[in-house]
Amino acid sequence: MTQEFVRQVLDTENVLYFPFCDWLFPNGLKINNVLFTIPWFGGNAIDVYWYGFLIAFGMLLAVIYASCRTRSFGLDPDRVLDVVLCGLVGGILGARAYYVIFSLPRYMTDEGGLDIGAVLRIRDGGLAIYGGVIGALIFGAIVAKIRKVRLLPMLDIAGLGLLIGQCIGRWGNFFNQEAFGSKTTLPWGMTSSSIINYLYFFYYPDNTSIVTNRATEMVAHPCFLYESLWCLIGFLILHFYSKKFRKFDGEIFLMYIGWYGLGRFWIEALRTDSLYIPNTPFKVSQLVAGTCVIFSAVLLIINHLSVRKNGVRLYSGTEESAELLRIHDEKNRKVDKNAELSEHILSESEREEAPESLEESDDNTEDAEEQSAPEENNGEPEGEDSDGNN
DSSP, X not given: OOHHHHHHHHTOSSEEBOGGGTTTSTTXXXXXXEEEEEOOXXXXXXXXXXXXXXXXXHXXXXXXXXXXXXXXXXXXXXXXXXXXXXXXHHHHHHHHHHHHHTTGGGGBOTTSSBOHHHHHOGGGOOOXXXXXXXXXXXXXXXXXXXXXXXXXXXXXXXXXXXXXXXXXXXHHXXXXXXXXXXXXXXXTOBBOHHHHHHHHHHHOTTOSSOOHHHHTTOOBOOHXXXXXXXXXXXXXXXHHHHHHTOOBTTHHHHHHHXXXXXXXXXXXXXXXXXXXXXXXXXXXXHHHHXXXXXXXXXXXXXXXXXXXXXXXXXXXXXXXXXXXXXXXXXXXXXXXHHHHHHHHHHHHHXXXXXXXXXXXXXXXHHHHHHHHHHHHTTTOOTTOOTTSOO
């Protein structure tokens, strides 16, 4: 970037530039983090943000996918839906709690207490994916216990759904111009006025104003894009693996946390807006990601050795699973029969009412003809035509 280009970027708001690939968007890419606005007659309008919409859309796709895959994992679709919906609620609560805990000074009052109002204002931003995963697992596990859903195959479905949600949801960071990384000279590096301001004071915190010759270096890694693509690739791999090569329940979930942890570990190393363990130089997400990789690798090795010795063991191949699905199908058939019976009774009732309505119609027609007959000869002697001639 040149100094003139930096001045141009700093003078524009909500415009994203790709200085090493300027042929793609020569005048930059205008970005608005508000998707649409809902008028509010009693007060201020309500803004619906791209971030919230994309998270909700990702959740919806994850629920649809989970609903389509439940039978292949030997689970009752109705019970799985209960677990998934409660898991989504837990995911939102967990994502917020995780962020608040590791950003606690932002939510403290001047008197040293916790600002509950600020904590609850989730629309102002502040969600952490790892917290969302933890919250979803806790709530989901509780409901799975209540609804008597086998936890390990349920976790396999959850892992695939989480990859979908994370792949879509990360694009909310694009519209918010956040979750970007450190300086880069790669062709897809991006910059904007907010990125230059943030990165400049990240690298040169002692300066009080931007020096343009240094600001020319402030082009960032699009970390949100890296993570979105990483989740997409992981989903495609695990989707096809789960159909043909799955050896034991829980395998897909272990592969999910290993795959996501591996990607998050190196992506987090590039980010400049990470959450840190208080009073330490350690990034929370990197430590969690590294732990997940080690944990999943150890358990995958142990279980694969067990499978080699004892053979494949999947809940979907058990008599319990077959009986569960049989009861589910029988229940649905009864519902369909009841619906067909209701339609049959309704159609019979319509056919019984039809002759009565026809008779009423015929009676009305005869009455109308009797009433209209005298009117046709009204005022005319019988035997005369309309001209009065015999």
